[in-house]
Amino acid sequence: MRRPLLAASVLAVTLAASSADAARTLTEYRYFRALTVDLAGRLPTRAELVAFEKPDFDLEKWIDTQLTSKGYADRIRRTYMDLLRLDVGATFAFRPNATMLRRQTILDPTGKKIHVYYRNGQRRAREATDGAFCFTRAEIGVAFFANGTVDGTLKNVDAAALAANTVSIKPWWLYKDYKSGAAAKDLYGKTFMPADSAWQLAPELLKDGDGVTDTDEIRVCKEEASTAESGTVFWTGRKALPAGSPLPYERLTALPLDDAYANANKGKSVACDHATAITHTTECGCGVGLERCMPSAGNGVENVAFVLPAGTMLGIDRPTSVEKTTQGSWNRQWWAQEAVRYLELIAREDRDFREVLTGKSTVVNGPLAQFYKYQAPATCCGNGWQFGYNKPESLFDPSKLPVLLPHDSANWKVVPDRGPNAAGILTMPVFLTKYGTRRGRAHVLYNVFQCRQFIAEDVKLEPSTEPDLTKRAGCATCHASLEPMSAYFSRVSESDWTFLPKTMFPSDNTTCRNADPKKMSGQCRNFYDPAFTSAAHSYLRGAYASAANADAGPAGLGKQIAESPDFARCVVSNMASSFLGRGLNADDAAMVARLEGTFVDSGFKMRSLVKVLIHESAYKSANNLKSDAWRAAEEK
Amino acid sequence: MKRLTLAAMVMLAACAKDPDRDAAEEAKNNGVPSTPASDLPGHGSLAQDNTTKEGPRLLPAEVYIQAYLDIFGGLSPLAAELASRGKEGSALFDTWRDYLASLGMPDYEKDISRVTQTNAMMLATFERVGIALCDRAAERELDTTPRPALATRTVFGFEPTAAAPTEAEFAERFDVMHRTFIGYPAKLAETPRTARFFELYKSVVAKHTEKGAPASGLTPANAGWAAVCYGLVRHPEFHTY
Numbered sequence: 001m002r003r004p005l006l007a008a009s010v011l012a013v014t015l016a017a018s019s020a021d022a023a024r025t026l027t028e029y030r031y032f033r034a035l036t037v038d039l040a041g042r043l044p045t046r047a048e049l050v051a052f053e054k055p056d057f058d059l060e061k062w063i064d065t066q067l068t069s070k071g072y073a074d075r076i077r078r079t080y081m082d083l084l085r086l087d088v089g090a091t092f093a094f095r096p097n098a099t100m101l102r103r104q105t106i107l108d109p110t111g112k113k114i115h116v117y118y119r120n121g122q123r124r125a126r127e128a129t130d131g132a133f134c135f136t137r138a139e140i141g142v143a144f145f146a147n148g149t150v151d152g153t154l155k156n157v158d159a160a161a162l163a164a165n166t167v168s169i170k171p172w173w174l175y176k177d178y179k180s181g182a183a184a185k186d187l188y189g190k191t192f193m194p195a196d197s198a199w200q201l202a203p204e205l206l207k208d209g210d211g212v213t214d215t216d217e218i219r220v221c222k223e224e225a226s227t228a229e230s231g232t233v234f235w236t237g238r239k240a241l242p243a244g245s246p247l248p249y250e251r252l253t254a255l256p257l258d259d260a261y262a263n264a265n266k267g268k269s270v271a272c273d274h275a276t277a278i279t280h281t282t283e284c285g286c287g288v289g290l291e292r293c294m295p296s297a298g299n300g301v302e303n304v305a306f307v308l309p310a311g312t313m314l315g316i317d318r319p320t321s322v323e324k325t326t327q328g329s330w331n332r333q334w335w336a337q338e339a340v341r342y343l344e345l346i347a348r349e350d351r352d353f354r355e356v357l358t359g360k361s362t363v364v365n366g367p368l369a370q371f372y373k374y375q376a377p378a379t380c381c382g383n384g385w386q387f388g389y390n391k392p393e394s395l396f397d398p399s400k401l402p403v404l405l406p407h408d409s410a411n412w413k414v415v416p417d418r419g420p421n422a423a424g425i426l427t428m429p430v431f432l433t434k435y436g437t438r439r440g441r442a443h444v445l446y447n448v449f450q451c452r453q454f455i456a457e458d459v460k461l462e463p464s465t466e467p468d469l470t471k472r473a474g475c476a477t478c479h480a481s482l483e484p485m486s487a488y489f490s491r492v493s494e495s496d497w498t499f500l501p502k503t504m505f506p507s508d509n510t511t512c513r514n515a516d517p518k519k520m521s522g523q524c525r526n527f528y529d530p531a532f533t534s535a536a537h538s539y540l541r542g543a544y545a546s547a548a549n550a551d552a553g554p555a556g557l558g559k560q561i562a563e564s565p566d567f568a569r570c571v572v573s574n575m576a577s578s579f580l581g582r583g584l585n586a587d588d589a590a591m592v593a594r595l596e597g598t599f600v601d602s603g604f605k606m607r608s609l610v611k612v613l614i615h616e617s618a619y620k621s622a623n624n625l626k627s628d629a630w631r632a633a634e635e636k
Numbered sequence: 637m638k639r640l641t642l643a644a645m646v647m648l649a650a651c652a653k654d655p656d657r658d659a660a661e662e663a664k665n666n667g668v669p670s671t672p673a674s675d676l677p678g679h680g681s682l683a684q685d686n687t688t689k690e691g692p693r694l695l696p697a698e699v700y701i702q703a704y705l706d707i708f709g710g711l712s713p714l715a716a717e718l719a720s721r722g723k724e725g726s727a728l729f730d731t732w733r734d735y736l737a738s739l740g741m742p743d744y745e746k747d748i749s750r751v752t753q754t755n756a757m758m759l760a761t762f763e764r765v766g767i768a769l770c771d772r773a774a775e776r777e778l779d780t781t782p783r784p785a786l787a788t789r790t791v792f793g794f795e796p797t798a799a800a801p802t803e804a805e806f807a808e809r810f811d812v813m814h815r816t817f818i819g820y821p822a823k824l825a826e827t828p829r830t831a832r833f834f835e836l837y838k839s840v841v842a843k844h845t846e847k848g849a850p851a852s853g854l855t856p857a858n859a860g861w862a863a864v865c866y867g868l869v870r871h872p873e874f875h876t877y
Contacts, residue, residue, distance in 0.1 A: 024820075026820060026824045029819060029820035029821075029824065030819070032819070033820070033877055034693075034877045037695060037696075037877045041698065041699055041702060042699060042702045042703060042706060043699070043703045043817075043819060044819055045706070046793070046812075046815055046816060049815055049819065049820075078696065078698065081744060082742060082749070082750050085744040086744060087744035087745040088745065089745040311713075311733060311736055311741075313697070313698050313741055313742075314698055314701060314702065314713060318712055318713055319713065319714065320713040320714070320731075320732035321714070321731060321732060321733045322714070336745075580693075581693030581694070581752065582693075623692050623693060623876070623877055
């Protein structure tokens with residue numbers, strides 16, 4: 001009588017299986033557990049074990065189901081993220097003046113502290129505040145150094161000065177319906193509750209200057225509040241002050257002077273969506289609801305802005321911690337997520353795996369759409385204006401973006417085509433900033449997608465003045481391959497995503513040629529390499545080894561690698577090594593050949609490769625090869 | 637004797653191949669210039685095992701944490717952290733952040749690779765977070781009145797016996813836990829695992845019943861089951877696959 005009572009007190013699923021479990025061997029259980037770990041990303045549940053133990057359990061059907069699961073997509077993504085490590089740390093500072101709003105705290109006419117938001121470097125028609133905060137020391141009692149440090153004692157600002165230089169705005173980060181302007185009412189934390197934990201404002205952005213009052217609108221310098229789409233090149237005719245002269249208006253930073261671009265383009269129209277706009281116009285601001293700009297709660301170099309998930313290895317929606325961080329971290333987080341989502345998309349939809357390097361599509365959410373629409377162009381072009389480059393030709397054509405609000409962090413949409421310059425992960429900001437140099441970019445691709453290493457032979461490096469590393473003794477061993485590969489990235493600025501179009505930056509620039517490279521102009525030196533400049537040539541930096549590769553751009557390199565015979569074998573090697581949990585050896589050659597055939601014949605579909613791989617005896621026995629011997633030894 | 641047998645096995649494996657020839661061959665394949673290890677001072681007579689080491693793979697840290705969360709009842713990482721800390725704060729469980737690197741989690745931002753071999757810190761972390769899991773589960777599933785429904789008990793999916801369990805009663809309950817953590821019936825284990833865990837259970841219950849035993853938040857019987865859980869959650873077969 002005792003046994004039935006016992007049975008009733010133990011979880012039913014276990015007992016239900018007990019009559020059948022004898023049919024399964026330990027090896028089968030371990031294989032099933034390994035499959036669950038690799039394909040579902042977790043351990044088998046009790047219910048799954050019960051199902052597995054039933055005589056009619058269809059393992060192949062179960063495998064097919066798992067191969068369409070999120071766990072499987074995570075597994076494939078994890079393998080390649082481990083190889084590429086696509087996340088950028090705080091060492092890559094991203095705080096562009098063009099899109100980063102800082103704020104100063106001043107005293108209003110009643111003596112109450114208020115925040116006023118502004119952009120560092122904003123051009124203003126009023127000379128006293130041109131290129132700086134929109135109030136003078138005479139008006140507010142203090143002036144500011146370039147790093148935001150305050151000098152002086154605050155005094156109440158005059159009501160007229162406050163009204164003349166600032167406006168109140170309902171900004172995008174506080175209002176879901178910010179496009180409604182003053183009529184906006186869907187306020188953050190009240191009626192606007194962000195959909196997920198990945199979209200939270202730092203508490204500092206939610207209180208007025210008194211630290212007590214809830215913020216429902218902000219005060220911003222009037223130039224920054226402009227919604228104009230274009231402006232005109234601002235020219236002042238200002239002359240540099242003699243050395244040692246005191247700065248005017250009790251300023252702590254010098255007044256901006258007209259540069260060559262202003263002199264050459266005075267009064268010409270400029271679009272407000274790129275970096276030239278903030279430095280060369282007074283009309284361009286942050287747009288409707290300040291949507292072209294990002295908030296920050298301070299006047300330092302970089303300030304807190306958001307509360308972000310940290311430790312997102314289980315998914316950004318399931319963080320292991322959250323932390324208050326800066327606007328720069330906000331961008332870096334979403335750049336990394338784009339690569340994560342893209343790799344998962346390829347795995348989930350079982351797309352041709354070569355799309356990792358060649359695909360025109362991507363996946364974006366609201367914050368990424370905002371970045372690609374406003375921030376990426378606004379940080380474009382740098383000194384490119386010296387070549388007339390002030391209307392960016394992007395790696396990601398903003399016109400291809402879906403309609404998303406900046407708050408739509410949980411709403412991910414597939415973009416079928418980013419434009420002609422796009423190439424899988426190769427043109428994503430996270431890749432271009434993680435691997436900031438042309439050679440660094442080429443190197444990691446050579447490692448991860450061709451499974452080759454640049455390893456120098458045992459050579460002696462002699463002193464040499466040969467600038468061409470494909471020819472210099474010793475260096476040529478690696479650089480003969482590396483330089484032509486890195487040339488593909490000549491048209492993407494280093495540590496940046498600015499694309500340098502061929503029309504404005506020819507690989508060999510006739511205007512920069514110079515028999516004496518030391519006499520090259522500054523503007524040419526910025527983009528063209530003096531080491532490869534002569535009366536006959538002046539090569540774009542990085543392009544000397546192959547002008548054709550430079551012109552083909554990252555998309556050309558993606559195509560070259562994807563079409564190389566190494567690609568399929570390398571994918572097979574990476575996946576087999578990951579699933580077997582060890583490096584491959586000569587004994588695995590036949591398996592690798594089988595898997596490579598499967599992968600190529602399937603049209604480079606990862607699902608086909610994995611399905612064959614998990615049926616290989618090497619995989620089935622990977623979890624118990626030596627453990628038996630160890631256990632046997634232990635038992636003696 | 638066990639250790640000697642094991643060492644002999646390793647030596648045998650090492651003698652199966654010529655390590656210097658293997659190194660030279662590997663160098664040739666990789667294009668890496670190599671110095672035979674036997675040329676290095678003191679290495680001339682040293683046996684080397686250059687064979688590929690095969691054996692159980694370490695669970696990826698993500699899967700380990702997912703398993704932890706599932707066994708904890710399907711909580712989110714942050715909720716599980718809160719639950720694991722309980723009223724003892726960091727005395728039992730610090731924060732996930734403190735454990736991620738120890739568990740082998742890569743950090744792409746800092747270019748820290750995934751750890752695929754166990755190490756002392758990792759084992760210590762498995763122990764610490766595992767004990768937190770077991771203690772909280774014992775509190776939640778065994779030490780409350782009334783106990784939650786059997787089907788919702790993620791660790792202790794059984795009713796404890798009113799009196800001290802017989803070995804058969806223990807075995808039936810232990811099997812539920814063994815399947816949860818290790819993934820197969822305990823009777824298939826290559827060692828007399830059920831008997832060993834029964835001894836563990838009985839010794840812990842006895843320790844907790846002794847006169848002058850330190851105060852515990854759990855009854856002696858529940859402390860015994862918690863100890864069984866500690867054993868499983870720290871078992872190499874839980875961490876590998």
